[in-house]
Amino acid sequence: MRLFTPFHMNSTGLGRERLRAAGVKLPADEEILTGAAFRERYLLPLARLEELSGVVVEGARVIAIARDGFTKARTGSRAGSPFLLRIQGARDARLERADAVIDASGVYATPNATGPSGLPADGEERIQEHLESHLPDLPGEARPRYAGRRILLVGDGRSAATAVADLDELVRSGGEGAKTRVDWVHRARGGSAFAPIPRTELEQLPVLRELDQRAGRIVRESSWLRRHEGATILAYRAIPSGAIEVTLSDPPGKERRFEVDRVLALVGYRPDLSLFRELQIHLCYASEGPMALAAAILGAQGSDPASGKGCLDQVAHGPESLKNPEPDFYVLGAKSYGRNPNFLLSLGHRQIEDVMTLLGAAEPRLNAAAR
Numbered sequence: 387m388r389l390f391t392p393f394h395m396n397s398t399g400l401g402r403e404r405l406r407a408a409g410v411k412l413p414a415d416e417e418i419l420t421g422a423a424f425r426e427r428y429l430l431p432l433a434r435l436e437e438l439s440g441v442v443v444e445g446a447r448v449i450a451i452a453r454d455g456f457t458k459a460r461t462g463s464r465a466g467s468p469f470l471l472r473i474q475g476a477r478d479a480r481l482e483r484a485d486a487v488i489d490a491s492g493v494y495a496t497p498n499a500t501g502p503s504g505l506p507a508d509g510e511e512r513i514q515e516h517l518e519s520h521l522p523d524l525p526g527e528a529r530p531r532y533a534g535r536r537i538l539l540v541g542d543g544r545s546a547a548t549a550v551a552d553l554d555e556l557v558r559s560g561g562e563g564a565k566t567r568v569d570w571v572h573r574a575r576g577g578s579a580f581a582p583i584p585r586t587e588l589e590q591l592p593v594l595r596e597l598d599q600r601a602g603r604i605v606r607e608s609s610w611l612r613r614h615e616g617a618t619i620l621a622y623r624a625i626p627s628g629a630i631e632v633t634l635s636d637p638p639g640k641e642r643r644f645e646v647d648r649v650l651a652l653v654g655y656r657p658d659l660s661l662f663r664e665l666q667i668h669l670c671y672a673s674e675g676p677m678a679l680a681a682a683i684l685g686a687q688g689s690d691p692a693s694g695k696g697c698l699d700q701v702a703h704g705p706e707s708l709k710n711p712e713p714d715f716y717v718l719g720a721k722s723y724g725r726n727p728n729f730l731l732s733l734g735h736r737q738i739e740d741v742m743t744l745l746g747a748a749e750p751r752l753n754a755a756a757r
């Protein structure tokens with residue numbers, strides 16, 4: 387899918403400088419790339435830079451992190467001890483030591499559940515092969531899984547709006563695509579279909595403005611889309627025909643059942659807290675982001691979730707906000723926001739600069755505008 391921020395917001399001056407010096411032709415500052423093109427034209431060339439040779443370990447996964455010689459409960463001079471990381475490679479697991487750890491593992495590996503009040507619906511674990519929780523490439527690779535099928539779409543954020551726009555293309559493309567039918571379960575929002583996009587974002591990010599208008603129009607005009615506003619998903623049951631029987635509770639509390647072939651659940655993500663379970667991390671009780679940063683975010687935008695503040699209103703809160711009770715352990719990127727979805731790549735770039743000053747690898751920035 388297309389990113390909604392232009393290339394200059396998704397890259398850093400330092401990154402662009404290094405790539406130009408290496409002879410890489412970069413996108414224009416205002417260019418809107420797809421996620422795939424951003425990876426191909428910026429992230430992969432960065433990872434291949436000569437100065438990073440031997441540093442990037444591909445095909446490896448950090449399973450758990452601890453402080454060498456300490457259990458979670460043991461206090462004392464943890465700062466003097468290295469971290470111990472269990473790393474799963476393609477063939478075997480190994481232990482590595484590190485003086486500092488930056489956990490920038492994002493949130494996409496742990497999607498939210500689709501049932502009542504954040505719980506899984508009954509039977510949700512048993513229909514996983516029919517359920518997707520990431521935006522599929524509907525015009526491309528995912529087309530055969532969706533064309534002509536009965537789909538349950540869950541969620542009302544930007545990903546759900548993008549899915550509605552892509553499903554509209556699929557239906558218009560004719561052939562099997564024209565037979566696609568969608569049941570859409572989303573929160574009651576007093577008549578509006580999708581979660582409102584903050585005004586600053588609509589004004590400054592044309593991709594979001596177009597998406598908002600287009601998805602709204604499709605919802606009003608399309609006969610292939612049936613809305614279940616404010617309904618709760620109670621249960622899924624795989625039936626012998628290979629379909630899924632879905633049980634919903636409509637707002638007056640009336641149950642209704644229908645069959646679908648696939649579930650597309652775009653209901654957000656949460657951080658995987660198991661990685662640092664052995665460390666001393668103080669987490670926010672609401673967002674599951676590290677407490678110091680969560681408190682700074684809350685202080686800046688107030689506790690009213692309806693304040694209308696979105697990702698463009700976010701600011702970096704400086705190095706102190708990134709510190710944890712566990713010395714030299716930092717959570718950066720989307721994971722640092724926990725369940726709060728208002729994260730942008732540009733914020734992550736500032737966090738990295740801040741952590742580098744804490745690690746003594748860079749001078750503190752005096753002029754925030756220079757970032």
Ligand SMILES: Cc1cc2nc3c(=O)[nH]c(=O)nc-3n(C[C@H](O)[C@H](O)[C@H](O)COP(=O)(O)OP(=O)(O)OC[C@H]3O[C@@H](n4cnc5c(N)ncnc54)[C@H](O)[C@@H]3O)c2cc1C
Pocket residue numbers: 387388389390391396446447448449490491492493494495521545661718719720721729730731732734
């Ligand atoms: C549909 C969609 C569109 C978006 N569009 C934009 C946009 O236009 N602009 C914008 O600024 N933001 C956008 N965002 C938000 C964007 O995803 C984040 O800003 C950005 O990806 C966060 O980067 P990150 O590095 O923190 O996490 P990620 O991009 O999720 O990267 C985390 C990485 O860590 C790896 N990883 C996870 N666990 C482990 C482990 N245990 N061991 C080793 N590696 C691990 C993952 O494989 C992944 O490569 C969008 C999000 C979505 C869902």
